[in-house]
Amino acid sequence: MRPLGLPADRPSPLVEILLGLLLLGALTLLFLPAYAYLALTFVTLVAVRHGLREGLAAAVLAWGLHLALALGRPRGPGAAILRAPDTYVALCLLLTAGVAFGAIGLAHRRALHALRDRVNELELELADQGVRLLVAIEEKEELEQRLAQDRSSGPRP
Numbered sequence: 288m289r290p291l292g293l294p295a296d297r298p299s300p301l302v303e304i305l306l307g308l309l310l311l312g313a314l315t316l317l318f319l320p321a322y323a324y325l326a327l328t329f330v331t332l333v334a335v336r337h338g339l340r341e342g343l344a345a346a347v348l349a350w351g352l353h354l355a356l357a358l359g360r361p362r363g364p365g366a367a368i369l370r371a372p373d374t375y376v377a378l379c380l381l382l383t384a385g386v387a388f389g390a391i392g393l394a395h396r397r398a399l400h401a402l403r404d405r406v407n408e409l410e411l412e413l414a415d416q417g418v419r420l421l422v423a424i425e426e427k428e429e430l431e432q433r434l435a436q437d438r439s440s441g442p443r444p
Contacts, residue, residue, distance in 0.1 A: 304345050308352055330385050
């Protein structure tokens with residue numbers, strides 16, 4: 288069984304994170320100034336969808352991608368990016384988003400799991416009540432038949 292009742296047709300969080308990083312890298316090459324917003328959106332989506340651990344993994348990997356893209360650019364900041372405070376502010380922001388939205392996603396999944404359990408309990412209780420109702424109807428019909436037989440035979444002297 289998958290954790291917290293994840294559907295079997297849902298792809299692995301790792302696959303989603305890797306595909307998201309590929310998309311994030313492609314969008315970053317097109318719109319570099321918007322990297323922080325794109326990365327934050329990516330981390331938020333992964334964290335809400337999969338939980339805390341996956342949100343943190345997405346945050347660290349998105350930050351690593353940001354560093355790799357900055358270091359790999361020919362006329363980019365190079366190693367100076369490691370001394371820039373913005374680099375670490377972005378990491379803190381991504382980690383905070385991963386933790387906060389991951390906790391929200393995890394709480395949502397736990398609540399959903401509890402509701403599914405409650406629905407299963409209520410379905411079993413409903414089935415039990417249905418069986419009891421059928422038994423009561425059969426007993427009622429038997430009593431009505433006996434009463435009709437007693438009335439048809441007339442009063443006994």
